[in-house]
Amino acid sequence: MVASYFLSDPSVLLSDLVFGLLLGCVLAVVAHGLNMIWGVVKVVNIAHGEFIMLGAYGAYFLNLYWGIGPLASAVFDAAIGFLVGYAFYYVFLHRELRGKETVSLQSEMVTLVATFGLSLVISTLALIIFSGNVVGIDYDPGTLLLGPVSVPLGGLYVAVVSILIISGTYLFLERTFIGAAIRAYSQDVTATELIGANPAKVASLATALGFAITMAGGALLTVFISVGINPLMGTLYAPISFVIVVMGGPGKMWGSLAGGLTLGIVFDVLQAVATPQIAFATGFLLLIPVLILRPEGILK
Amino acid sequence: MKGRTPFTLYGLLAVMAALAAVASFSGVATTVLLVNLLVFAALAYSINFITGMTGYVSFGHVVFMAIGSYSLAVLVSTYSTSPFEGIALGALLGGLFALGIGAVTLRFRGVYFAIASLVLALAGYNLVLQFPQFGPGGELIFYIPFQPLTVFFAIWGIVVAEIVLTFFVNRGKVGLGIRAIKDEEDAAAAAGVNPMKLKLYVYMLSGLFAGAAGAVFAWSTFGVNASSAFDLTFSLQMLAMILIGGMGTSTGPLLGASIVYLLYYELLTYPRLQGGQFLVVGAAVIVIALFVPDGIVGIIRRKYPSLKPVIE
Numbered sequence: 001m002v003a004s005y006f007l008s009d010p011s012v013l014l015s016d017l018v019f020g021l022l023l024g025c026v027l028a029v030v031a032h033g034l035n036m037i038w039g040v041v042k043v044v045n046i047a048h049g050e051f052i053m054l055g056a057y058g059a060y061f062l063n064l065y066w067g068i069g070p071l072a073s074a075v076f077d078a079a080i081g082f083l084v085g086y087a088f089y090y091v092f093l094h095r096e097l098r099g100k101e102t103v104s105l106q107s108e109m110v111t112l113v114a115t116f117g118l119s120l121v122i123s124t125l126a127l128i129i130f131s132g133n134v135v136g137i138d139y140d141p142g143t144l145l146l147g148p149v150s151v152p153l154g155g156l157y158v159a160v161v162s163i164l165i166i167s168g169t170y171l172f173l174e175r176t177f178i179g180a181a182i183r184a185y186s187q188d189v190t191a192t193e194l195i196g197a198n199p200a201k202v203a204s205l206a207t208a209l210g211f212a213i214t215m216a217g218g219a220l221l222t223v224f225i226s227v228g229i230n231p232l233m234g235t236l237y238a239p240i241s242f243v244i245v246v247m248g249g250p251g252k253m254w255g256s257l258a259g260g261l262t263l264g265i266v267f268d269v270l271q272a273v274a275t276p277q278i279a280f281a282t283g284f285l286l287l288i289p290v291l292i293l294r295p296e297g298i299l300k
Numbered sequence: 301m302k303g304r305t306p307f308t309l310y311g312l313l314a315v316m317a318a319l320a321a322v323a324s325f326s327g328v329a330t331t332v333l334l335v336n337l338l339v340f341a342a343l344a345y346s347i348n349f350i351t352g353m354t355g356y357v358s359f360g361h362v363v364f365m366a367i368g369s370y371s372l373a374v375l376v377s378t379y380s381t382s383p384f385e386g387i388a389l390g391a392l393l394g395g396l397f398a399l400g401i402g403a404v405t406l407r408f409r410g411v412y413f414a415i416a417s418l419v420l421a422l423a424g425y426n427l428v429l430q431f432p433q434f435g436p437g438g439e440l441i442f443y444i445p446f447q448p449l450t451v452f453f454a455i456w457g458i459v460v461a462e463i464v465l466t467f468f469v470n471r472g473k474v475g476l477g478i479r480a481i482k483d484e485e486d487a488a489a490a491a492g493v494n495p496m497k498l499k500l501y502v503y504m505l506s507g508l509f510a511g512a513a514g515a516v517f518a519w520s521t522f523g524v525n526a527s528s529a530f531d532l533t534f535s536l537q538m539l540a541m542i543l544i545g546g547m548g549t550s551t552g553p554l555l556g557a558s559i560v561y562l563l564y565y566e567l568l569t570y571p572r573l574q575g576g577q578f579l580v581v582g583a584a585v586i587v588i589a590l591f592v593p594d595g596i597v598g599i600i601r602r603k604y605p606s607l608k609p610v611i612e
Contacts, residue, residue, distance in 0.1 A: 044411045046359070095590065105355050105482070108410045110589050112357050113539055117585030120536055124578040235532065239422050242415045281426040284419040291408055291416060 011148030016272055017265070022155030024264025025257070026224045029162035031241035032256040033081075033214030036169065039251020040186040040206040042103045043093055043111045047119035048241055049234025051211060054122070055081065055218020056229045057130060063137045070137055071157060074219040078212040085211025089204040092118070097203060101189055119234065126231035134230045137222050155224045162220065163257070165213060170253040182206050186251055243287045249297020258299050262286075308550055309467045315554070316460055323452045331448040333565070335520050338455040340561045342513035343534070344541035344553035345462035349506035351539065352548035353469070354499055355482045356406070357414040359535050360421030363401075364394045364507040366529040368514025370434060373524040377442035378433075387454060387515040394511020395504050402503040406496065409485070418532070425530035438526025455516045459554075462509050466550045469505075474498060482548075533578065540585045546597025555596055 034048045045051075058080065059073035068076075092114055096107040141153040173179035181197035185206070192199045221237070222229060244263055248255020263283050270279035290298065319338070323331045347361050371393050372386025405416040428438045435441075469475050477498045480488035485495050518524045537560060542548075545556025564577045592599060600607055 044415065092590070105410055105485075106593070109351075109355050109357055110593050112359075112411060112414055113543060114586050114589035116359065116536055116539065117582045117589065120533065120578050120582035121586065124582065239415075239419055243419060246412070246415065275430065277426040277430045281423040281430075284423040284426075287419050288404060288416060291412055292404065295408075295412075 014149045015151075016268055018149060018151050019155070020265040020268030021261060022152065022159050022224065022264070023268060024261035025159035025162040026155065026221060026260075027240055027244060027264055028256045028260025029158070029165055029213070029220055030217040030237055031244035031260060032162075032166060032169070032253075033210040033212070033217060034241045035210075035245045035248065035250060035253070035256045036213060037207050037210035038245055040182055040210075041089075041093060041097065041203050042186075042250075043097070043108070044115075044242070045088075045210075046112055046115040046238070047122060047234075048214060049236070049238025050119045050122035050126070051081065051084070051214045051234075052218040052221065052237045052241075053126060053229075053231060053234040055215035056222050056233065057126070057218075058215065059219035059222045060135055060137055060229050063139070070139055070219050070223045071161065074161070074216040077219045078216040081212040081215030082208045084215070085208030086204055088211060089207040093203070093207065094200065098200060119238070123231050123234060130231055132231060134228055136229060139223065152224070158220045158223045162260075165216070166253055166257055169209070169213070173253065178202075178205065239284060243284060246287055247290050247298055249299055252297060252299050255297050255299050259297075262298070306467065306471075309464070312463050312467075312551065312554065313460070316456065316463065320453070320456055323449065323456075328448055331452050332520075335448060335452050335455055335516075336565075337558065337561045338452070338459050339513055339517050339520065340537070340541065341554050341557035342455055342458050342462060342509060342516070343538045344545070344557040345459065345466060346506050346509035346513060347535075347538040348466065348542045348548065348553045349469075349502045349509070350499075352542045352552070353475070353478045353482070353502055355547075356410075356499070357539070358417045358506070359414050359532070359539075360417030360419070360424075361506075361510060361538055362530055362532060362534045363417070363421045363424050364398060364510035365514035365517065365534060366421075366424060366428070366524075367393050367397055367507075368511035368516075369518035369524040369529050370428070370440070371511065372515035372518045373440040373442065374433065376444060376519075377440050377523075383444070383451075383515070383519045384454070386519065387458075387512050390515030391508045391512040394514070395508035397511075398504045398507020399500065402500050402507075406499045406503060421530055421532065421535070425526055428526050428530070434526070438529070439523065440525075441523035443522070451516060451520050454519070455513070458509065458512050458516065463550060463554070465505065466553075469502070470548070470550060474501065478502060536585070537581065540581050542595070543585060543588050543593070544595055546595035547593075549595075549597045552595055552597045 030052055034045060038044055055077045058077045059070040062068040062073040062076060063070065092111060096110055097103065100107070139154070141157065144151040144153050144156065173183055181192055181195060181202045182205070184191040184195055184197070185199060185202045189199050192202050240263065244256060244259035247259035247262055248257070263286070266283050266286065267279050270282055319334060323334045343365065347358060350356055350358050368390030371390035372383060375381045375386040375389060376383055401420060405413055408416055428434045477488065477493040480491065480493050481495045481498060489495050541556035541560045542553050543556070544559055545554070546552030560581060563580060588595060
């Protein structure tokens with residue numbers, strides 16, 4: 001079965017590969033917000049998937065009531081996410097992180113468990129308010145034919161936006177003063193004060209940015225995967241994001257893309273040669289050898 | 301610590317004896333309620349061994365429960381054995397899987413362990429769907445006589461064993477080493493504690509009892525299916541129980557399990573509040589994690605220090 005797939009028409013193979021790469025870019029932007037928060041504030045938001053879900057619903061309702069396309073909705077989602085991120089920082093993280101040099105095991109446990117509780121609260125509320133029905137956005141920009149290879153345009157748009165967002169955050173962190181303060185915070189909290197920035201302001205800004213990207217990611221997701229918006233979709237995209245961030249290395253902006261592309265191709269190729277179950281199981285289990293062999297992520 | 305009269309242990313065993321008496325002399329409805337309560341308690345004690353004692357958050361703990369559930373379901377439905385053999389196999393496989401998984405994942409600190417455990421649960425779910433031996437859609441159903449009292453004493457025995465073990469692990473040298481790991485793992489290692497060995501030991505206990513509890517759960521529901529066996533909200537409930545009761549203590553899990561279970565049971569009976577129990581438990585977890593991370597036992601410990609010998 002495997003051999004026959006690889007011996008089949010090369011244009012099928014190429015189309016699949018293109019699809020995998022586009023999927024990888026989408027997954028990368030979905031995970032990128034988590035990467036930002038994890039890398040800078042050193043806290044993992046277990047409710048990450050629920051904010052992706054809220055972003056997707058944001059795009060759905062903006063489309064339903066005002067006919068706004070999902071790409072434009074991403075901007076609205078980002079604005080809301082930015083505010084939500086600030087609230088999240090001050091409710092969930094500030095008390096644990098304030099005045100501390102490093103995140104203790106106790107604080108790590110507290111934030112993990114508290115955000116796990118948050119994920120349950122948000123998904124239950126979403127089930128009550130949105131109902132369990134799966135919805136989708138009627139948006140299909142069509143397909144681009146490059147010779148025998150077909151490229152879904154929705155995926156291509158998101159891939160471009162995804163790479164723009166990732167390179168944007170990279171440049172922001174590398175080239176601006178606030179970016180330098182955020183990088184300082186991620187390496188040494190005291191260093192943030194030494195360069196004249198307030199650690200709490202820096203950490204909350206990084207969290208807010210992370211949430212803005214996460215919720216925008218939820219909207220962008222619907223461009224490529226236009227069906228399947230439902231209150232429990234977070235239970236799929238959160239673990240995918242965890243794997244991507246660990247693979248890329250938390251805090252490395254290009255890591256999201258490296259992890260996303262790896263996972264996208266693994267999912268896509270294994271779905272073609274085996275079953276979706278095998279593809280998901282393998283994709284998730286990839287995390288274990290990465291943690292053993294390269295705990296700092298696959299990027300140098 | 302040594303030589304002190306173990307009031308806590310006596311107290312807990314007295315509570316368990318009282319539960320056994322109630323189950324023996326009351327109607328089927330009460331017995332079924334107590335079975336469900338003790339399945340919750342068994343799971344709470346099980347996750348308490350790893351997360352409560354060491355602070356390593358096991359999000360994927362539901363994996364060991366699922367291993368136990370499938371052990372019993374496969375043995376009873378396919379090989380027509382007695383459910384007790386299913387429980388024994390569930391415990392054995394739960395313990396062995398914990399040893400195997402722990403040997404790798406317990407090397408990862410903090411969040412990495414938590415995420416590795418989560419990812420393993422998702423991979424397990426997908427793999428079960430892949431094998432026809434676990435039934436179509438991972439569902440196995442079996443038809444055996446309804447014996448609530450037998451099921452009750454099976455889970456009762458498991459919980460009693462957990463209480464006794466928790467108490468002695470906490471009191472003994474192992475507990476001392478484990479508390480050192482929870483405070484500062486590197487310092488513990490420098491002081492001559494072997495963190496890996498101790499963590500693996502409690503993780504194995506944890507997997508063993510979750511396997512046994514999962515087997516009884518399958519027995520009490522006459523079957524298993526993949527989406528509920530690997531339901532991550534079970535993991536959250538387990539965490540909620542020990543968090544509310546008091547992490548790492550021997551009274552906390554029973555206390556927390558009773559509260560969470562009764563909350564579920566009471567709220568579930570009102571149809572209009574369907575789903576509301578998740579909101580209440582989720583919100584309780586957030587508030588307790590952020591404001592009173594040592595739970596009810598911790599509050600009692602601080603407010604009434606004289607009660608210490610009775611609650612710890």
